[in-house]
Amino acid sequence: MTALGDDERAAWYDAENAWGPDDDFFLALANERPEQRVLDLGCGTGRLTLALARTGHLVTGVDPDAAALALARTKPGAEDVIWVEGTSSALGDAELDIAFMTGHVAQAIVDPQDWTETLADLRRVLAPGGTLAFDTRDPAARAWERWNPVDSREAVTLGDGSQVVGWYDVTDVSQDGVVTFDDHRVLADGTEAVDEGRLAFRTEEQLRADLAGAGFTVDAVFGGWHHEAVGEGVGELVVVAHR
Known part of the structure; x- marks a missing residue:
């Protein structure tokens, strides 16, 4: 057996991850206000990123996977997105209105210190009152x-x-x-x-504690993409918080 090359892995990811109800949820959340400054952290090949830009938001897509970003840059409308290779630490002195981590990106941040630093970076770049929203599977x-x-x-x-x-x-x-x-x-x-x-599979209680420790207030945790209660949706923890 071998490991996939970076380009092959990006092409597979792009084909496997079609638009779904999770994208509808996050896009609707961004569209509650026009022309927001939006961060898509862990943007992958840009499915949601590009949709956000098409609806008039100023969007930054960040991902450590160079091959995924290269594929994203080939798609229509890619010139309207600021693409950044890296993690949350690459955001510098950006100021944003809303930040997303979709597609269970939060779970891919396994190391506890990396998770703590990611939340700290997100709080730093979000304007006061700015929104953080992400999804993670309910353990x-x-x-x-x-x-x-x-x-x-x-x-x-x-x-x-x-x-x-x-x-x-x-x-x-x-x-x-x-x-x-x-x-x-x-x-x-x-x-x-x-x-x-x-x-990493983090419980609702752990997520609430981690967010509070990072300076966020949790507004809601849903169990699915239609605002179901936790345990009554599709096995998700969909978190909406603010700075």
């Missing part, structure tokens, strides 16, 4: 139990028309809520690639 829903070769198997058609198959296989669930898994993909030519992933 009570135990989504990782479905990350196995049978239940998680999925076929994806890439931009070039080729079809690839992928699945997850969990290798460890730690007591501190970190899930480690192998991400398998079989390419059109039969090559099988595998990458290791790690995600």
